Amino acid sequence: MSEVDMAVIKPEMMKSYIWLQTADGSIQQVEQEVAMFCPMICHEVIQKGMGSSKNYAISLPQRVNPAMLSLILDYCRFHQVPGRSNKERKSFDEKFIRMDTKRLCELTSAADSLQLKPLVDLTSRALARIIEGKSPEEIREIFHLPDDLTEEEKLEPLKNTTDDPRIRLLNRLYAKKRKELKERQKLKNIEVEEERVDDRSVDDLLSFINGDNGDSKGIKNSKSKKKNRRRKDQQKNTSANEAIKNHNKEPNGLNQVCHSAEVGQKVRAGVGATSNLHDVEDDIFDNKNELDDGDIDDEIDPALKEKIDREVEDFARRLNSDWPERMQEILSFGHERKPVHFSLNGNGSLRRYANSEQR
């Protein structure tokens, strides 16, 4: 309130005022019933006897700057009036929170420090609505967040209590990637023959994996003929051929077994997508469970392997023809679809689910 206002009001009404001081040093008077609507101020007045004069102004928390205080007091001024209907209050609230995101955050923080829970709830809901359904990139942009999780951290194993073969493969991919990262650290100072792309994003990882699915074998693999054949097939289907070729020349030859055609499908969906990390996170949402293995050691009999590889190629073909719809399907309904499921039986052999069969 300005000096002029106070000069006009004071002689007319014998109101009580509370003195408040914000962190920047400025002090102001506020009508008692308005200020007391904030629990923190109420506490200071009642428990500590503060706020009765300029010298004993209540020091407000640092998160409450004058602009925020003004907003908060507007809120209090409206809501502390007892006679208002729910409809009126709701209508006021809806208009009140129309402000940019930055101010909403500051307001939430300020209201929280004053323990004004109804306002914290109101602003939090508004922020939640802003966040809902957005991709991570969008959210980072809105809130100016650094993308400071390392690739390693983003690739933490998913948990897999359902023993879902898709999660198993995803975890293998992550384990593989982590191993890779470690190796790269080791090899950092050693000269290597060919150049590698070091700052590989998750995109690259997934496209590499696609290529690798075509090459999948058991750990004991040493048949390069098969490898080449599959590599050729994959070249038709993926765009990240360079990445694949480079990696396949890698001495350690990290190969993996593709246990599920569906994983190939799911992973492939990530190639060239607008947001591969988005897919990864949705994968995480769809498949949150206990990790049972971080290693890539699995044996599988060659006949089944051939069958799986054929399934992978088949899916790749189908996927490429109706990709956008498949993407949606894969992202939305991790567990609710009906296509062919592969799963490991207790004895380690693969089983295919058909609808009428038991699990």
Added chain:
Amino acid sequence: MEITKVLPDDCISLIISLTSPRDACRLALLSHAFNSIADSNAVWQMFLPLDYIHIISNSSSPPSLLSLPKKDLYSTLCYHPILTHNGDMKFQLEKESGKKWYMVGARALSIQWVDTPRHWTWISLPDSRFCRVAKLKNVGRLEIKGKVKLNTLSSNTNYEAYFVFKLVRDRYGFRHTPVELDVSIEGTAAGEVRSVILDPPRNMPQQAKERVDGWLEIEMGEFFNGFENDRTVEFSLREDHDDQPKRGLIVQGIELRPKHKNNR
């Protein structure tokens, strides 16, 4: 302005808990700061049903389930249904919303003549979570009823009821005769009765849908569970007009599924 510098952790926690489980998973990958908050118990406890402790304590699951981190518990309850109410009901969470999703097993339904061996038998099938499902040997009149207290379910939620069943090869009585399905909340006007054929010939449209678990399901009806839920909702499946013999139906139960919002 970086949000984590402006807002304290418990505010961020609150905001995340007001989004959705799916959003919370995405938010965990945003940044270091968000990672620990978005995975925290403070957030995930808000996604679990209010009475989750009570539900789990009265289920057949080990109490160690309750000592899991809340996010893991949420995920476990989404993908691993548990048996509650003495093994009569199957419970899980609908993963997008965290709402309660139950199936009332055949044992908890009122099936006319079910305990008379020449009409029905109880069998054990490996693809059912329940110990026993009911198999129809022969009846002339078919009547299956069930009811559930609304306060068992999530409030402020739309539910769809599904009859979950199978038909064996050696079956008759369901090909040309429709059965009547009905869902209504006790004390309110009866909803529309649906008339469906459970086992239509191949050239007719199949109304039942195949489920992921290999069973068939057919929608019985919908209802809204509001806030005053001291009532019960009742379901029935009937064929009592033609008095023709019927055989070969296997009943797993009636599933009450929270309805997906269209904009999800």
